[in-house]
Amino acid sequence: MHATDHDTPTGASLFTPPGSRRHYLWKVLALTGLYLLTGIVGVLLSQSTGYASPIWPATGMATAGLLVWGWRCWPGVFLGDLLIDLSRDASLQGIGLASLTAAAATIQTLLCVWLVQRYLQGRWQVARDRRLVSILFAAGPLTCLIAPTLGSAVLVAGGRIASDDLFNEWLRWWAGDTLGVLLFAPLALLLWPGRRTLRGGEGNHRFALPLVVTLTLLIVGHLGLSQLEDLRARSEARTLMEVIGDSITQDVAETLLPLEGLAHFIATSPEVTREEFRKYTQSFVQRPAILWVDWAPRVGARQRAGFEAAVAASGFPGYRIVELDSRGRLQPAAERAEYFPVLYSEPLALGRTVLGLDHGSEPMRHTAMRQAFDHGKSIASDRIRLVRSARQASLLFVPVHRLDAAAQQAPVGYVVGALDIQQLFAPLRRKAEERQFALRISDVTAGMPRRILSDSLPAGAEPDWHRDVHASGRVWRLEMYPKLPLWRPGSTAEERLFLGFAVLTAFLATFATLGSAGRHALVSRVVAERTAQLAELNSQLQQRIEERGQALTDLHAKEAEIHAVLDHLLECVITIDSRGIVQSVNPAIEPLLGYRPEELVGRNISCLMASPLREHHDDYIARYLQTGERHIVGSSREVSGRHKDGQPIALELSVSEYRVHGQRFFIGTLRDIRELKALIASLTQAREEAEQASRAKSAFLATMSHEIRTPMNGVVGLIDVLTQDQLPPHQADLVRTIRESSGTLLGVIDDILDFSRIEAGRLEIEHAPLNLVELLDNLCDTLRPLAVTHGVRLDAEIAAGVPPWIRSDAMRLRQILFNLIGNAIKFSGGRDEQPGRVVVGVRPAADDPQRLLIDVTDNGIGIAAEHLGQLFQPFSQAESSTTRRFGGSGLGLAICRRLVELLGGEIAVASTPGHGTRFTVSLPLTLASAPQPAAEPAAPAAPVAGAPASRRLLVVEDDAVNRKVIRQQLALLGYDFTLASQGSEALSLWRQGGFDLILSDLHMPEMDGYQLARRIRAEEAGQRRIPILALTANAMRGEAARAVEAGMDEYLTKPIRLATLQTALARWLPQQARPAPADAGPGPDDQPLVDATVLAALVGTDREMIREILGDYAESLRSLAPQLLQAFARNDCDSIDAIAHRLKSSSRAVGAVRLGQLCTALEQAIKDSDSAALAHGMAEFHPLHHATAAWIDRLLKEGNPV
Structure with a gap:
C-alpha cells in the first residue's frame, strides 16, 4: 500500500478532508453497514459450531474504511462488531461480552490503521521490499493478535467457548482477521469507488485481480476442507455407531441364547425336576x-x-390351572382342549403366585405361542403387563419338542422368559451416552404399529444411523444422532496447516500485488517525467532542427553503436563431449574469437586454444576421464585463446562437467578479460600515484609544521618572557590574551597534523601495559587548574570492578580523554545560574565483561539532537555559534573517534540541551600485569653543585627570532649559554669543552641537528656523555624516534613555554643544595603551609582569581575535613580514600604542599591496609588542616596572597 502524493495531517483522513457532523455521522453509519455486510459474509463462511470465522472480511473493510474516511470513524467499527455479536446472543451477559469483543476489534483496527498511516506518510520507496514486508507483517499477523487474544479470553471467561476449544477458536479468529487485513483491506482500497487510494492510480482493478483470485481459491479451499473434515467425521461417527450396534446385537443374542439352551435341555432330558430347573x-x-x-x-x-x-x-x-379374568385376577381355567400352565418358575419367590397360570389363556400369549409352533423357533410377544410384577415386558416363547418327535407334532411345552426391553437395551444407551450419541429404540415389527421404546433424539432431528435388530420374531430399530458436533473447527492438523498456508499465501499475494502496484506507480511517474522531458527536448530540437541535424544523426549513430555493444556483451558458452568435439556454441563466439557458431560445431575445441594447451588438451581430457585428475574442470583460470586470424586473446575460462543419459559433457564459459587486465594495470599505476601524493602530503605537512612553529616560537617564547615582568594590569591582560590565542593556534595545528596522520594511515598504535587509575588521576590533576579557572568541579569515579592494569596505548588514550574532559570543562563552565561539574567514570560494560566503558559527563549547555550526527565530522561543531563562543577547530572529536576506532573501540554521545552531555568510550578490556620496575638509569651527567648560573649551555639555532627567544628564556632562568648559528660551528665549540648540555635545532644548513648529534656521540668514544636536547618546530610523528636514534636524549617542540623548558633543563642538569648551617634554614615544619606562588604559576598573577580560588579551597577544606574524621571514626576506608584523594589534588593545586603530602600518605596507608600509618596520619591531619585553613584566612585578610 502506497500513499498518494499529498500530505495527510495526523488523525485526519488520508484521502478526504474532515467534513461536517452530518457527513461524519453518515460515514459512521456507512462503515457500520459495510462492517455488517462483510461480517455476515464471514459468518456464512464459518462453521455453525464455531464462534470465529477462518476468513473475516469485516476486519479488512474496517481498516480500509478508517484509512479512507479517517480514524475518527471508529464508532462504525465498534457498532458493526457489536451488532454481529448481539445477533448471536442478545442476553444481558451477551451484551457485555459483545461490548468487550467489539472494543478489542476496534483497538486492533485502530492500531493497524496507525501502522499503515505511518508507512504511507513515510513515502518509502517501493523498491524497498523489506519495508513493505515489515508493514504487512506488523499490520497483519502481528496486530491481529489483539482481538483474538482478548476476545477469546473474554468468551472463555463468559462460558461462550469451552476451554478445550480455546486454541482452535483463537487460531481461526487470528487467521480470519489476518486474512481480512491482508486481502480485503488492499482489495477494498484498490476498488474503492471514485478514489485513487493507492499510488497505482489508474489500473487499480488490474492489480485487484490477483487478490480476488487468491481470496476465491482460499474460500473454495476452506469450504472443500470443511466438507472433507465433515465427511470424515461423519464416517468415523458411523463406524463407531456400527461398532455399538454390533455390540448390542451380540448382547441381545447372548440374552436370548440361554432360553434356547433351556428348551434344548428340557427336550433332551426324560424328566426335569424342579431342582434341576432351578440349577x-x-x-x-x-x-x-x-x-x-x-x-x-x-x-x-x-x-x-x-x-x-x-x-x-x-x-x-392347592395347585391348579388358572387364568386371568377381565380385571387381571386369577381364576380357574375354563375348559379347553389343552393348557400350558406354569409348572416351574424362577426366581420362585417372584413366580410362586402365578404357578398354574395358563400362558395359552391370554390371546396375545396364545398368538405368540402359535407363531413359535408354526415357525419352529422362539417368538417374542409384544409388551404386555405382567401379573407378578405389574411391569411391561415382552414374553419369549421357546417351543420344546422331543428329539424323536415329528416337526409338525405339537410341542411338549414352552420355555417362557420375561424380557425387560429397557434393561435389554440399557448397555446400548450407556455406550451411546458415553459417545455423546442420542438414541431412539423403536419396535417396528411387521404388522404392528411402530412403538417408541426409548428416545433421546432432539425434536425434529434426523438420525445419522439406524439398524434393525431381528430377534425372536421382533424387529427393534436402533437410531443414533450425535449430540455434539461431529468435528470442532480448527481441531485437526490439516485445518491448522491450511490456516497457516492461507495466511502465508495471502501474505505473499498481497506483497506481490502491492509491490507490483508500487513499482507500476514508480515506473508510470518516471515515464511521465521522462515523457515531459522528451517533449520539451523535442520542442527545442524542432526549433533548431536545421542547425543540429548532423548532431542528431551522429547521436543516432552513437546510440546504435551503444545498443550493438550492449547486445553483444554476452559470455561465450561452449559445450563439448568427452572427445573434445564441440556440440554447441552461442553467437557470442563470433565477436570474441571470429568464428560463426556453425563453423565450430563438430570440430575439436582445441582449435580455439593457443599452444601449448592446444597440443595437450586431448590428453588432459583422457587423463581426467581415466583418473579424475583435474586440470581446468571445476575451476576458473586465465587462459590464452586463439582468434580465427591466429591472434592470441586473453580469456577467463570456467569449465564444469555434466551428464546426460549417462554420457559425459563439459560446458565452458569464456570471458574477455583484456579490458580487465588493462584496468588492473591502470589501477596499480593510480595506487602508486596516490601513495606518492600521500608521501608528498606528509612532507608538506612536516614542512608547514616547521614553518608555522618557527615564528610561533618567537611569539610564545617572548610572551613567556613578558609574563615574568611586573606589567600593569591592562598590559598583563593583553599579554594573557595573546598567550591564550597562540595556545589555541598551536592546538589547531596539532589537531590538523594528527588528523592528517590518521587519514593517511600513518598513525601507529602501541599496546602496552598502562595503569588506568594513575592515568586518570594524572589527567584530572593536570586539568583541575583549568576546571578551577572555569568554575567547574572535576571528579573521577572508578568502579570497583575496574582492573588497575590494562593493555592499550597510553599516549593515545590520554589524548582522547584530555580532549573529552577539556571540552566538558569548556562547555560546562562560565554559567552563573549553575556551577559546572564534570565527572570521569570508569566501569566494566554490563552486557560484555570483555569491554571497558569510560564516561565523561558534564552538566553544560548540551547538544541538540539534530546536531549529534555531525558531531564527529572533521571541521564541524554542534552549532555555528559554538566556535565563536568557545573556540576550537572542530577536529578534536573527529580525532577522538578515529583514535578510539584504532584502539578497537567505539565512542557514543548522549545529550540533553540545557542539562549536559555524556561521551562514552567503549574499549576492549585486555588485562595486563604490572610491569617490573626498571632500574634507575645513570644520570646523563655528574651533578654539579651550584645554581643554574654555574651550568653552561651550548645553544644551536639558525633562526634569528628563535635565537632571540631562547636567549631571553635562558637569561630569565639564570643559565650561562653560548649561541651557535649552525651545526659545524656548534661542533667546534663543543670540542673546546666546558659545556654541561647542548640544546640544538634539527633543521639547519650545512650540518643539521641529526648530523651534529651523531658526530658528537662518535667523538665522545666512552668519555663523559653530554646531554643533547632537540628543540625543533617539526612536530611530525617519527621525528622524535629519529632524534633519539641519532643520539639525542630528549625531544622538545617549538614553541616551548618557559616552564616546560625549565623542567627539561632541571631534569638533565640536577641541582644540589649547598650545605647550610644547622640554624640557617627552616625545617620541614617551618615551611609555609600554603605557597600561593604555585597557584600563580597555574592561573597567572590575577590576584582576584587567586583570592577566589583560595577561598573556594578553604570552604571545601572545612567541608571535607569533618567528613574525613567521621569516616575514620566509623572505619570507612573507601570514604577515607575518596576524600583524601580529592584533598590531595586540590591541595597540590593551591600550593598546600604539606597537607597534600599528608593526604598522599593517607591514600597509601589505605592501599597498604596499614592501620598504624593511617592512625598516625589522621592524628596529624586534625591540627594540620586547622592550621592550613587559618593560614589561608590570614593570606586573604592581607589582601596580597601572592
Missing part, C-alpha cells in the same frame, strides 16, 4: 434383562385333574 436357570436368571423364566408343559383336558393332583402332592398344595 440350570440360576446362571442367567440374574441378568437385568431377564425378569423370570417359566416352564409351561402342554396338558390335555383329560390330563388336567391328574396333573393338578400330582403337582399338589409334590409340595404345592
Whole structure:
C-alpha cells in the first residue's frame, strides 16, 4: 500500500478532508453497514459450531474504511462488531461480552490503521521490499493478535467457548482477521469507488485481480476442507455407531441364547425336576434383562385333574390351572382342549403366585405361542403387563419338542422368559451416552404399529444411523444422532496447516500485488517525467532542427553503436563431449574469437586454444576421464585463446562437467578479460600515484609544521618572557590574551597534523601495559587548574570492578580523554545560574565483561539532537555559534573517534540541551600485569653543585627570532649559554669543552641537528656523555624516534613555554643544595603551609582569581575535613580514600604542599591496609588542616596572597 502524493495531517483522513457532523455521522453509519455486510459474509463462511470465522472480511473493510474516511470513524467499527455479536446472543451477559469483543476489534483496527498511516506518510520507496514486508507483517499477523487474544479470553471467561476449544477458536479468529487485513483491506482500497487510494492510480482493478483470485481459491479451499473434515467425521461417527450396534446385537443374542439352551435341555432330558430347573436357570436368571423364566408343559383336558393332583402332592398344595379374568385376577381355567400352565418358575419367590397360570389363556400369549409352533423357533410377544410384577415386558416363547418327535407334532411345552426391553437395551444407551450419541429404540415389527421404546433424539432431528435388530420374531430399530458436533473447527492438523498456508499465501499475494502496484506507480511517474522531458527536448530540437541535424544523426549513430555493444556483451558458452568435439556454441563466439557458431560445431575445441594447451588438451581430457585428475574442470583460470586470424586473446575460462543419459559433457564459459587486465594495470599505476601524493602530503605537512612553529616560537617564547615582568594590569591582560590565542593556534595545528596522520594511515598504535587509575588521576590533576579557572568541579569515579592494569596505548588514550574532559570543562563552565561539574567514570560494560566503558559527563549547555550526527565530522561543531563562543577547530572529536576506532573501540554521545552531555568510550578490556620496575638509569651527567648560573649551555639555532627567544628564556632562568648559528660551528665549540648540555635545532644548513648529534656521540668514544636536547618546530610523528636514534636524549617542540623548558633543563642538569648551617634554614615544619606562588604559576598573577580560588579551597577544606574524621571514626576506608584523594589534588593545586603530602600518605596507608600509618596520619591531619585553613584566612585578610 502506497500513499498518494499529498500530505495527510495526523488523525485526519488520508484521502478526504474532515467534513461536517452530518457527513461524519453518515460515514459512521456507512462503515457500520459495510462492517455488517462483510461480517455476515464471514459468518456464512464459518462453521455453525464455531464462534470465529477462518476468513473475516469485516476486519479488512474496517481498516480500509478508517484509512479512507479517517480514524475518527471508529464508532462504525465498534457498532458493526457489536451488532454481529448481539445477533448471536442478545442476553444481558451477551451484551457485555459483545461490548468487550467489539472494543478489542476496534483497538486492533485502530492500531493497524496507525501502522499503515505511518508507512504511507513515510513515502518509502517501493523498491524497498523489506519495508513493505515489515508493514504487512506488523499490520497483519502481528496486530491481529489483539482481538483474538482478548476476545477469546473474554468468551472463555463468559462460558461462550469451552476451554478445550480455546486454541482452535483463537487460531481461526487470528487467521480470519489476518486474512481480512491482508486481502480485503488492499482489495477494498484498490476498488474503492471514485478514489485513487493507492499510488497505482489508474489500473487499480488490474492489480485487484490477483487478490480476488487468491481470496476465491482460499474460500473454495476452506469450504472443500470443511466438507472433507465433515465427511470424515461423519464416517468415523458411523463406524463407531456400527461398532455399538454390533455390540448390542451380540448382547441381545447372548440374552436370548440361554432360553434356547433351556428348551434344548428340557427336550433332551426324560424328566426335569424342579431342582434341576432351578440349577440350570440360576446362571442367567440374574441378568437385568431377564425378569423370570417359566416352564409351561402342554396338558390335555383329560390330563388336567391328574396333573393338578400330582403337582399338589409334590409340595404345592392347592395347585391348579388358572387364568386371568377381565380385571387381571386369577381364576380357574375354563375348559379347553389343552393348557400350558406354569409348572416351574424362577426366581420362585417372584413366580410362586402365578404357578398354574395358563400362558395359552391370554390371546396375545396364545398368538405368540402359535407363531413359535408354526415357525419352529422362539417368538417374542409384544409388551404386555405382567401379573407378578405389574411391569411391561415382552414374553419369549421357546417351543420344546422331543428329539424323536415329528416337526409338525405339537410341542411338549414352552420355555417362557420375561424380557425387560429397557434393561435389554440399557448397555446400548450407556455406550451411546458415553459417545455423546442420542438414541431412539423403536419396535417396528411387521404388522404392528411402530412403538417408541426409548428416545433421546432432539425434536425434529434426523438420525445419522439406524439398524434393525431381528430377534425372536421382533424387529427393534436402533437410531443414533450425535449430540455434539461431529468435528470442532480448527481441531485437526490439516485445518491448522491450511490456516497457516492461507495466511502465508495471502501474505505473499498481497506483497506481490502491492509491490507490483508500487513499482507500476514508480515506473508510470518516471515515464511521465521522462515523457515531459522528451517533449520539451523535442520542442527545442524542432526549433533548431536545421542547425543540429548532423548532431542528431551522429547521436543516432552513437546510440546504435551503444545498443550493438550492449547486445553483444554476452559470455561465450561452449559445450563439448568427452572427445573434445564441440556440440554447441552461442553467437557470442563470433565477436570474441571470429568464428560463426556453425563453423565450430563438430570440430575439436582445441582449435580455439593457443599452444601449448592446444597440443595437450586431448590428453588432459583422457587423463581426467581415466583418473579424475583435474586440470581446468571445476575451476576458473586465465587462459590464452586463439582468434580465427591466429591472434592470441586473453580469456577467463570456467569449465564444469555434466551428464546426460549417462554420457559425459563439459560446458565452458569464456570471458574477455583484456579490458580487465588493462584496468588492473591502470589501477596499480593510480595506487602508486596516490601513495606518492600521500608521501608528498606528509612532507608538506612536516614542512608547514616547521614553518608555522618557527615564528610561533618567537611569539610564545617572548610572551613567556613578558609574563615574568611586573606589567600593569591592562598590559598583563593583553599579554594573557595573546598567550591564550597562540595556545589555541598551536592546538589547531596539532589537531590538523594528527588528523592528517590518521587519514593517511600513518598513525601507529602501541599496546602496552598502562595503569588506568594513575592515568586518570594524572589527567584530572593536570586539568583541575583549568576546571578551577572555569568554575567547574572535576571528579573521577572508578568502579570497583575496574582492573588497575590494562593493555592499550597510553599516549593515545590520554589524548582522547584530555580532549573529552577539556571540552566538558569548556562547555560546562562560565554559567552563573549553575556551577559546572564534570565527572570521569570508569566501569566494566554490563552486557560484555570483555569491554571497558569510560564516561565523561558534564552538566553544560548540551547538544541538540539534530546536531549529534555531525558531531564527529572533521571541521564541524554542534552549532555555528559554538566556535565563536568557545573556540576550537572542530577536529578534536573527529580525532577522538578515529583514535578510539584504532584502539578497537567505539565512542557514543548522549545529550540533553540545557542539562549536559555524556561521551562514552567503549574499549576492549585486555588485562595486563604490572610491569617490573626498571632500574634507575645513570644520570646523563655528574651533578654539579651550584645554581643554574654555574651550568653552561651550548645553544644551536639558525633562526634569528628563535635565537632571540631562547636567549631571553635562558637569561630569565639564570643559565650561562653560548649561541651557535649552525651545526659545524656548534661542533667546534663543543670540542673546546666546558659545556654541561647542548640544546640544538634539527633543521639547519650545512650540518643539521641529526648530523651534529651523531658526530658528537662518535667523538665522545666512552668519555663523559653530554646531554643533547632537540628543540625543533617539526612536530611530525617519527621525528622524535629519529632524534633519539641519532643520539639525542630528549625531544622538545617549538614553541616551548618557559616552564616546560625549565623542567627539561632541571631534569638533565640536577641541582644540589649547598650545605647550610644547622640554624640557617627552616625545617620541614617551618615551611609555609600554603605557597600561593604555585597557584600563580597555574592561573597567572590575577590576584582576584587567586583570592577566589583560595577561598573556594578553604570552604571545601572545612567541608571535607569533618567528613574525613567521621569516616575514620566509623572505619570507612573507601570514604577515607575518596576524600583524601580529592584533598590531595586540590591541595597540590593551591600550593598546600604539606597537607597534600599528608593526604598522599593517607591514600597509601589505605592501599597498604596499614592501620598504624593511617592512625598516625589522621592524628596529624586534625591540627594540620586547622592550621592550613587559618593560614589561608590570614593570606586573604592581607589582601596580597601572592
